[in-house]
Amino acid sequence: MKKLAPSIGSRVLIVDDNRDTADTTAMLLRMHGYDVAVAYDGRSALLKAKGYDPDVVLLDLSLPDIDGCAVAESMRKDGLDRAALIAVSGHGPDDEAWAHPCFSDHLVKPVAKDDLVSLLARVRPEKSCPS
Template sequence: MELPPPVAVRVLVVDDNRDAADTLAMLLELRRYDVRVAYDGRAALRSARAWVPDCLISDIRMPGMDGYALAREARTDPALAGVKLVALSAFSDARHVQRAAEAGFDYRITKAADAQELLEVLKMIEQIKELATRTQELAGQNVELAGQTKELLKEVKQEVKEVKQEVQELKKEVKELKEDRGDPTAQ
């Protein structure tokens, strides 16, 4: 299996089952993701606000703040607006699928599913991050090129102005030469 390139995709894993959270974190670290772990919803929010991950993978059933409340809270925080939320839960019935969507999760994966599904979602997030980074680079280049174009246009306008002045001077000289020769078309 091919390892993803080092893009520094930041993943926050949230699960009250420490073994499950730590195991998933190790799997993702082996795939070169930058991973942090939180064991409850409140700790996850604190960590997400301080560290701002690209992806937050959360269990649903947790004591205190469950995954739904965590997602809703994350969606109200402007600093976390770009974070992709993944519900990783044993629940797969229609009611929980709907609740996950309403809470603001972008993706929902059943815990019993093969880890490949989660890795594919992370790969998409990685590609989105790469495209966003490249878009920012291109936008910066466009701003630089726009500035250079503006300067070139200014130079061209100045050169056109100078050429027009030279043409006026040449016309004046031609008129004077014609007058000196007595050319009737000089006027």
């Protein structure tokens, strides 16, 4: 496995209600040198983001309590402006959530590990949500 060096300060928050997916992704990213936190629902993600201050958020769009797009909007309203928000969904690019302005990138489940690591190596926070 080729190990890519993460950007300095690469803190990744993984938000996914599928615990196996979230935990496996966290383990993979830790093996690549990322500092990782995990939340399994939208409310927990909002709380964790405030204290963790991630550089990147991998955000499942289909959460049981709060829609992923609403979580992204709340994160932006709560002042998480610098983090890159990446939508993760089982739906393809024809899903209207892909056009949501909060997300800098999108990944389709199941996410290939090489695609994820490659994206994280080049992602830069720059998107914001309309107020």
